[in-house]
Amino acid sequence: MRGALPAGGPFGVVPAPEARVRRFGLEGLVLGVAVILLLLLVGYPLLWLILAAFGLPPEFGIEYFVRVFTRSQNYDALINTLQLALGTGAVSVAIGVPLAWATARTDMRLRNVVHALVALSYITPPYLTALAYIILFGPDAGQFNRVLRMFIEVDSGPVNIFTMGGIIFVIGIHVFAFTYFLTYSALRSVDSSLEESAQILGTRRWRITLSVTLPLVAPAITGGALLAAIDSLALFGPQAIIGTPAQIVFLPTRIYATIGSYPPRWAEASALSLVLVVLTVIGLAVQRGYLERRSYVTVGGRGGRTTRISLGAWRWPLLLFCLAVVFFSAVAPIGVLVLTAFSKSWADPPSLSNFTLAHFATALFHDQVSVRSIVNSTKLATMAAAVALVIGASVAYLDLRTSVRGRRLLDYLAVLPLGLPGTVMAVGILLAFLRSPIPIYGTIWILLVAYVARFVPLATRSANATFRQVDASLEEAGRITGASWWVAVRRILFPLARPGLLVAFLLVFIPSFSELSATILLYGSGTETIAIAIYRLNDLGQIEVVSALAVFTIAVVLVLSALVNLLSNATSEPRAQV
């Protein structure tokens, strides 16, 4: 669910412009292939997931669902997952809303820095944040704990990241970005005249904020909190990296364990996956309901204007709070990974004698698996982005420029994966291709399938937004003057849409580059990706090399995200998030 946060939520559907002429030939071929690919990549695995959960083949039954709820380890996982979602939703409101208010509506200093650092905490892959927090708040060797123990007399701790609270914290400081950005957008578009009226009536400033401003943006806050909660349901990395040693089981890790233990229990994994899907779908439906209630709000009116509130004496406490949040969500985790990557031993304090470049040399040049993983991730992310772009552009084109029947459904199918956890997608793909005559299991191609299937919505939405900005009449003018469909698309649409399409490409490339939750179930010998190398090396305790690889990954993701931002700002459509 990374990338642009759509105003209408992941399932936000946009009204189609007037019907268009139906054409065949090359057009039909290109679009047809894209549609078939989409059905094969998204529809087919989902079908298998549902079949397998009901015991098919060989026979229909609900015993696996019964098994899911009668075994304590599955039941515990469900309860823990719900707790986690509630916890992170609450955390996201507690820190996301004050931050959004501070940056959107006040004259607080450094608000641009805070805004950028929230974006940074969002684009940092959460499993890397989790690794960083083990280094920071591991109960014994954790760097922050060792500092704290200078002041507090305890044998261990005082903070233990290997707890439910620890996991909620680590995931919370990642997913609060959803609440932050949605609230931020809403606050930016609140018409200040209402607040001013209240002020004229003599209401105090803090009361205005609490009783006028916040209720206006409440749907955005709730919607953001729900997205945060849904995203945390689906994460695999932090739940595995912190949850496993903490002895706390969640649904995604449970699904992984039912397949990763031998013999693989496909049906149970499918049933668990469907439970996770149901949770996600309920969450998304509620979330969409909340966002639609935005209609009663004054936001969105173009004529409104927003004033910044002068904080006076409160500017410093608020700034301190904001800086503390982004320190823990972005600066500290990334900082400690950088320090560790350059340290001979992570458990020793940073110093000149502890400085080394050896881990980068190992990660980038010497370690077989690590080097191969960088090559694989780069290749895969490039291919996935290219394929997703073709599919996404085709779906968007069908939606906006044709009146083909079923294009609505297609659009829905292309957005659906946003609501599906990576682990669940992987189980579906495994089931689908284990039995398929297409022999891609164990090869790099199954990872390509997974990445395209997972991230095609990002390309579709982005392409949709881009094509929307190019008036269809331009292409029609080209057609009237004798250009073929392909020429019209290539010479008129593509050049005009190029920056937007590049954004679409990057929006798929970035999450594919560091994907973990689906990859962990699908990779094989020779197809390790960066996330796998990090995960496996961490299993073997090679924290320093892991950190070097993590720093490299964050650097790549950061540079590309900055590029996305640049391109997005260059086009008129604001896609502010990344």
Add this chain to the structure above:
Amino acid sequence: MRIGRRSVLEGFAAGSSVTILGTGTILGSGLGSRAFAQAAGPAEASQIDVAKAKAEGKVVLYTSLDTKIVDAVIAPFKEKYGINVEYFRGGASDVASKVLAEADAGRAEVDMVDASDLAALLLMKDRKLLKPFKSDASGAIAANLRDPDGTWITDRLTQAVIQYNTREFGANPPKSWADLGGSPWKGRLVFFSSATGDGAPRIYTLAKHLGWDLVKALAATKPLRVQSPQVLTQVLERGERGAGFLQNDNIAWRSKEQGKPTDYLFPAEGVPTELGACGLLARSSRPHAAALFFEWWMSPQGQAILVEGGKYSSRTDVAPPTGSPPLSKLKLLTLDPVEYKKDRAKILDQMTAIFGGEWGS
């Protein structure tokens, strides 16, 4: 129907020429070699065609052995034959589930499998995934440590020891499993298991021989659980925990060799031993290269590299790691892999009940 402690010991003491009681073991449960479809490629070491092996070009190995050792074994082989060995390294369950999933998919990516969980190989044998092959190493390996049908052969034995931090316990180290079960150890112990249950066989072995009460007492100390032996030793080296139970002997050995502040002991009550075994895949598309590598892996030279990494070789003609006692001097506690294979799901449930967390059950 079990690989008894005694038979393991005798195997080592007497070499392969002596037939031992209990060697029938897995024979009874396994299928006769006639049951197997005629596998392609060499059926014994003498039939390996090096030219064909080179033409096949590479070998794909799935292994649960420490990567440092795997790299060291592969290097001379690659140098000698110019055949590359690609490997997937994971825990024993990762390895087994990958092989089984590929089989479900009708794929034949992997040529050779090696896992420190014999039950996993027995399951593969049941599913007819392994190929009968008569290794030259058979003569040097006790009969009860290899499949009479030749589908698998033990390559190493891993003993589960107590490792501890010498700064914390230099003067007065723990002496026995029973020692660790007491309340003074609350919050000071560490053990390992992956989320897919790789730590379970040794815990089960301990419980079978010394009682479930001991295991429950260990669990009552609220031990820290880490994901691998490599992380376990780091936790001890840093002094985060005082002692680790059921640690891999080779990892403890290496830590001590490297001068880290740790030491380890083989408790007198008995030491759970885990058989690591390897086999060739029946559907391998590179049978000659795979068999050639298999023979190198099992050869005295190949096994010597495992020993340099701190492993005990299954070969009677390869000495134990430097400074380590011969296995005949230890009281080994063994696991019946047939029973473990059968009851694995139940055992993992038990582990979940006792220790909590994820065991892949």
